[in-house]
Amino acid sequence: MLDTLDLKLLEEVADLHGLPQGAYNIRKNGQAADRKTTANIDIITKKDKPGIDIVVKPGTKEESVHIPVILSQSIGDLVYNTFEIGAYADVLIVAGCGIHNPSSEKAQHDGIHEFFVRKGARMKYIEKHYGEGEGTGQRILNPKTIIEVEEDGIVEIEMIQIKGVDHTVRDTEVRLQKNARLIVSERLLTNLEQTAISNITVELLGDESTAQIISRSVAQDNSHQDFHLNMYGYSKCRGHIQCDSIIMDQAHVTSSPMISALNTDAQLIHEAAIGKIASEQLIKLMSMGLTEDEAEAAILKGFLK
Amino acid sequence: MLDTLDLKLLEEVADLHGLPQGAYNIRKNGQAADRKTTANIDIITKKDKPGIDIVVKPGTKEESVHIPVILSQSIGDLVYNTFEIGAYADVLIVAGCGIHNPSSEKAQHDGIHEFFVRKGARMKYIEKHYGEGEGTGQRILNPKTIIEVEEDGIVEIEMIQIKGVDHTVRDTEVRLQKNARLIVSERLLTNLEQTAISNITVELLGDESTAQIISRSVAQDNSHQDFHLNMYGYSKCRGHIQCDSIIMDQAHVTSSPMISALNTDAQLIHEAAIGKIASEQLIKLMSMGLTEDEAEAAILKGFLK
Numbered sequence: 001m002l003d004t005l006d007l008k009l010l011e012e013v014a015d016l017h018g019l020p021q022g023a024y025n026i027r028k029n030g031q032a033a034d035r036k037t038t039a040n041i042d043i044i045t046k047k048d049k050p051g052i053d054i055v056v057k058p059g060t061k062e063e064s065v066h067i068p069v070i071l072s073q074s075i076g077d078l079v080y081n082t083f084e085i086g087a088y089a090d091v092l093i094v095a096g097c098g099i100h101n102p103s104s105e106k107a108q109h110d111g112i113h114e115f116f117v118r119k120g121a122r123m124k125y126i127e128k129h130y131g132e133g134e135g136t137g138q139r140i141l142n143p144k145t146i147i148e149v150e151e152d153g154i155v156e157i158e159m160i161q162i163k164g165v166d167h168t169v170r171d172t173e174v175r176l177q178k179n180a181r182l183i184v185s186e187r188l189l190t191n192l193e194q195t196a197i198s199n200i201t202v203e204l205l206g207d208e209s210t211a212q213i214i215s216r217s218v219a220q221d222n223s224h225q226d227f228h229l230n231m232y233g234y235s236k237c238r239g240h241i242q243c244d245s246i247i248m249d250q251a252h253v254t255s256s257p258m259i260s261a262l263n264t265d266a267q268l269i270h271e272a273a274i275g276k277i278a279s280e281q282l283i284k285l286m287s288m289g290l291t292e293d294e295a296e297a298a299i300l301k302g303f304l305k
Numbered sequence: 306m307l308d309t310l311d312l313k314l315l316e317e318v319a320d321l322h323g324l325p326q327g328a329y330n331i332r333k334n335g336q337a338a339d340r341k342t343t344a345n346i347d348i349i350t351k352k353d354k355p356g357i358d359i360v361v362k363p364g365t366k367e368e369s370v371h372i373p374v375i376l377s378q379s380i381g382d383l384v385y386n387t388f389e390i391g392a393y394a395d396v397l398i399v400a401g402c403g404i405h406n407p408s409s410e411k412a413q414h415d416g417i418h419e420f421f422v423r424k425g426a427r428m429k430y431i432e433k434h435y436g437e438g439e440g441t442g443q444r445i446l447n448p449k450t451i452i453e454v455e456e457d458g459i460v461e462i463e464m465i466q467i468k469g470v471d472h473t474v475r476d477t478e479v480r481l482q483k484n485a486r487l488i489v490s491e492r493l494l495t496n497l498e499q500t501a502i503s504n505i506t507v508e509l510l511g512d513e514s515t516a517q518i519i520s521r522s523v524a525q526d527n528s529h530q531d532f533h534l535n536m537y538g539y540s541k542c543r544g545h546i547q548c549d550s551i552i553m554d555q556a557h558v559t560s561s562p563m564i565s566a567l568n569t570d571a572q573l574i575h576e577a578a579i580g581k582i583a584s585e586q587l588i589k590l591m592s593m594g595l596t597e598d599e600a601e602a603a604i605l606k607g608f609l610k
């Protein structure tokens with residue numbers, strides 16, 4: 001059912017060589033392509049709309065769920081996935097969408113992911129987006145991610161989009177209860193005429209909750225990036241947003257974060273910087289024998305790592 | 306024409322003990338109260354609307370213009386002032402508004418100040434806002450400041466509002482041409498049920514233009530502060546926004562800056578922090594014999610200096 005092209009897309013979005021270990025659900029061109037569950041992880045097809053429920057039993061340790069989506073034809077695909085991460089579980093979720101669009105029509109995947117991370121649970125969530133294809137049809141990915149983190153929960157998110165996606169609007173909302181912890185790492189590269197909008201809103205609701213967002217991006221050619229990173233402190237909490245962008249060519253980058261303290265014991269910090277590659281860095285690498293292009297590529301790779 | 310109360314307000318908003326040196330125009334309760342011009346500085350009453358034109362001759366050095374506004378009764382006052390700062394002039398402009406509202410009706414002053422800072426000119430602009438009065442009537446100040454800075458111009462702005470103003474919406478727009486420089490220093494303290502909104506937008510239009518905004522605020526009691534500090538880099542330019550707030554009691558502070566790079570050679574940085582007074586600082590001062598209240602007052606004074 002999965003051909004060579006599918007396997008290549010799977011590798012790009014989920015670092016998979018063949019089928020993954022643990023639980024998985026592979027969605028191809030809007031249809032369920034393959035699924036595996038484990039004793040601790042159920043995957044159930046939703047009855048009322050397209051998508052799945054992923055249920056991780058309380059206390060499940062060191063298991064993973066891969067839910068890649070691949071599109072190899074022009075199609076509009078909308079999916080709703082709901083994740084229940086049971087109390088004190090510790091799991092890795094790898095979602096990602098790879099588009100190979102050979103046509104002149106657009107290929108679009110909109111995924112709405114809702115997570116309930118229960119008391120004391122720990123989740124690492126990796127979302128990787130990738131596009132390719134010889135067609136002129138646009139590749140569009142609009143992920144919406146909603147995460148509720150209960151008391152003592154820990155959520156780590158890696159959101160990566162490296163090349164090939166023409167338009168993306170990424171909406172991420174996280175609510176943190178008492179002593180819950182969030183770490184978000186965003187990596188974004190756009191080129192050509194691409195546009196990317198990233199909206200992240202974090203609500204620090206519970207005392208001792210903490211959140212850190214680190215966003216790094218590179219904008220090349222005529223691409224546009226727009227970051228709206230918002231943090232609301234309603235409690236005795238700590239939040240930190242850091243947003244660094246490298247602009248090249250005729251690219252435009254806008255960074256408009258917001259920190260809002262609604263409690264005297266909220267401590268919120270934001271830092272943002274936009275600029276080009278430092279010429280000293282280029283010169284140093286070129287003095288070591290790299291060409292300018294190689295030096296630039298090395299710096300960008302390090303920056304987005 | 307000026308009574309003891311007026312002189313006290315003048316001292317608060319313009320550090321004046323009696324009438325100022327140099328050119329001045331004192332506006333009291335919506336009327337011109339006193340005016341002095343110099344050989345180099347003209348002050349002309351506008352014919353089409355309330356307000357004055359202040360014209361500083363090119364090359365004028367080390368002169369000052371004081372244009373305080375005082376309200377000692379409940380009144381709605383709207384004034385348009387236009388400043389022409391001639392090429393290579395170097396002047397100090399002190400504007401400020403003091404309200405003593407004895408009544409239960411509101412006293413409001415809206416000032417629209419437009420500045421043309423010509424080639425190579427240098428202007429320091431100080432704007433101080435102050436309110437007092439035993440009445441229950443609200444004291445409202447809405448300054449709008451628009452500044453065009455031509456090539457090689459240097460503008461330094463101090464905007465200070467310490468207590469006594471119930472509502473303020475401060476709009477500041479600055480456009481910088483080639484090699485022009487801007488330094489903005491904002492100091493704001495709100496208490497009781499006060500609200501303050503500060504919108505600052507800086508457009509870095511010319512190559513080698515630079516802008517720095519440093520905003521410091523303290524929010525006490527149930528007061529609300531909202532900062533929208535925006536910087537657009539259209540050229541080979543550098544911009545830096547720094548926004549620090551101390552929150553106390555039940556106060557709310559929101560800081561939503563935006564940096565937008567529309568040129569690869571634009572370098573823009575933003576930093577913001579919101580938090581309460583560091584307890585180590587308090588403890589240190591209290592160990593030196595200060596009471597908690599004294600220690601707090603000393604820290605706030607230093608922070609807003």
